[in-house]
Amino acid sequence: MSKRSDLITQISTNLAFTSNVTVNTTELPFESGGNPLYLNNMNTVYVDEQKIEEDELYKTLDQGTVTETTTTINAYLSTDAKESFSDIETVVANLLLASNAITGTVNTTSDYETAITDDVITYTFEYNFITV
Amino acid sequence: MAVINVTNGTQAILTIGNSEALAVPGVTNGMVVPFVQDITVNATPGTVRYSTLDSTSSSAFTTVNENSVSLNLLVDETVMFGDSANTTNTVALNGLFATSTSKTEVFFSVAITGTGTTGDIYIAGKGFIGGLAPTASIDGAVWLSPCEIIVNGELTKTVES
Numbered sequence: 001m002s003k004r005s006d007l008i009t010q011i012s013t014n015l016a017f018t019s020n021v022t023v024n025t026t027e028l029p030f031e032s033g034g035n036p037l038y039l040n041n042m043n044t045v046y047v048d049e050q051k052i053e054e055d056e057l058y059k060t061l062d063q064g065t066v067t068e069t070t071t072t073i074n075a076y077l078s079t080d081a082k083e084s085f086s087d088i089e090t091v092v093a094n095l096l097l098a099s100n101a102i103t104g105t106v107n108t109t110s111d112y113e114t115a116i117t118d119d120v121i122t123y124t125f126e127y128n129f130i131t132v
Numbered sequence: 133m134a135v136i137n138v139t140n141g142t143q144a145i146l147t148i149g150n151s152e153a154l155a156v157p158g159v160t161n162g163m164v165v166p167f168v169q170d171i172t173v174n175a176t177p178g179t180v181r182y183s184t185l186d187s188t189s190s191s192a193f194t195t196v197n198e199n200s201v202s203l204n205l206l207v208d209e210t211v212m213f214g215d216s217a218n219t220t221n222t223v224a225l226n227g228l229f230a231t232s233t234s235k236t237e238v239f240f241s242v243a244i245t246g247t248g249t250t251g252d253i254y255i256a257g258k259g260f261i262g263g264l265a266p267t268a269s270i271d272g273a274v275w276l277s278p279c280e281i282i283v284n285g286e287l288t289k290t291v292e293s
Contacts, residue, residue, distance in 0.1 A: 057273065058206055060167045063141030066206065066274055106273050132273035 003071045003102060003129050004050040010101040011045060011075065014094035020085040021045060021077065029076050038076040039120060043085075045095070048074040057132060068106075071129040081121040092123060099127045106130045136245055144171055145243040146203065148261075150222040155239035157254050157292075158247035163215075163224035165279075167206035173242055173255055174200045175287050199257065199283035201242060207266050207275035228279065232261040240281055241290075252292040259283040 012023045022044050029036045029046035038046045051072045058066040075095065079088065092112065099110040107130040115122050138144045147162040149155035154162050178195035214227035223231050223238050231238060241256040263280030 058167075058169065060169050060206060061138060061141065061144045061171065062164075062166055062168065064167045064206070068273070106270060 002050060004047060004073055006102050007073055007075075007098060007127060008047050010098040011047065011095060013101075014098050015045070015091060017094075018087055018091060020087060021079075021091050023047075036076070038078045038122065042078045042080065042120065044077070046076045048076070066132060069131045071131070073127045073129075075125040075127070076122060077125075078120050078122045081116050081119050084121070095123075095125055099129070102129055104131060106132050142246045143243060144168070145247065146171060146201070146240065147243070148223050148228075148238050148240045150236075150238060152239045152256070152258075154221045154223075155241050155256065157241050157243040157252070161218055161220040161224070163211065163218070163221055165203075165205060165211055165228075166208050169204045169206065171201065171203040171242065173287070174198075174202065197286060199285075199287050200259070201240065201257075201281040201283065202263065203279050205277055205279060207277050212266070212277075228261055229264060232264050235260060237284060238281070247292070250292055254290050254292070255287050256290055257281075257283045257287045258285060 008023065008025050012025060015021050015023060020043060024044050024046050027037060027046065029038050029048055032040055038044060053070045053072070055068045056065055057068040077095070079085065096110045096112065099108045102108060109128045110125065112123050112125040115124070136143060145157055146165040146168060147155050147157050147159070148165065149162050153159065156162065175197065176199065177197050179192045180195055181190045181192045183190045212228050214230065215224045218224035237258055237260060239258045241254045244253045244255060246252050259281045261279065262282050263278050266275050266277040268275045
């Protein structure tokens, strides 16, 4: 199981309480008709492909190396900026918390930023999972 | 003249055995300590300083040499706690930890320029393993430990022929 699929599973679990948001468990947020899918399908969480970066944590005289792997995954949610649904704050909190359930990591971080275009607000979440 | 490059993974190799023959670099059943981050061979003559009324500087004379080998390593389970397959070399069989706690004398060599080639240099001696202090943290991710060999006697330089 990849970190992305684990994260999608956990996001689905965390958002099961609400009917205002759904999770697209299959598609990447590709562009369709000039817009990414999360703009075309509002109130749907899309999880992007994971990016992996490897750094050398320890290097030894016999050329043994211990590698630190950082897996970065972005998720997107767009919704109406004029009239947010009532539990948007809980949804955002649960999206952030989804990272905590991923096991086997040395460190996990999650944060988000927002951008408003016309009457649409887009939440962009970034999850970082560090493993050794 | 040339500096000794240690970046290709074949120099600066510590080999330990329960006999001098089992501590020669590259020997079968010698215990090569893996994952060494840094290693220092200390060959230090002891000195005593004294002052005299007719001199504005102190003088010194040497006493005995105090030699040691110190290193930092990532803990390898087999080397630290024993390799049951190596019954020839009791240091390898018991591991660094048990050898240290039992205060068993070991023989060692530090390959300076590599092994197996005529002209390769190594420093050898015998002594006691000490200074083990395995440390783990979530940030460090693996067990790390310093290690020291307190040399009993003199260090010798050998050139492979």
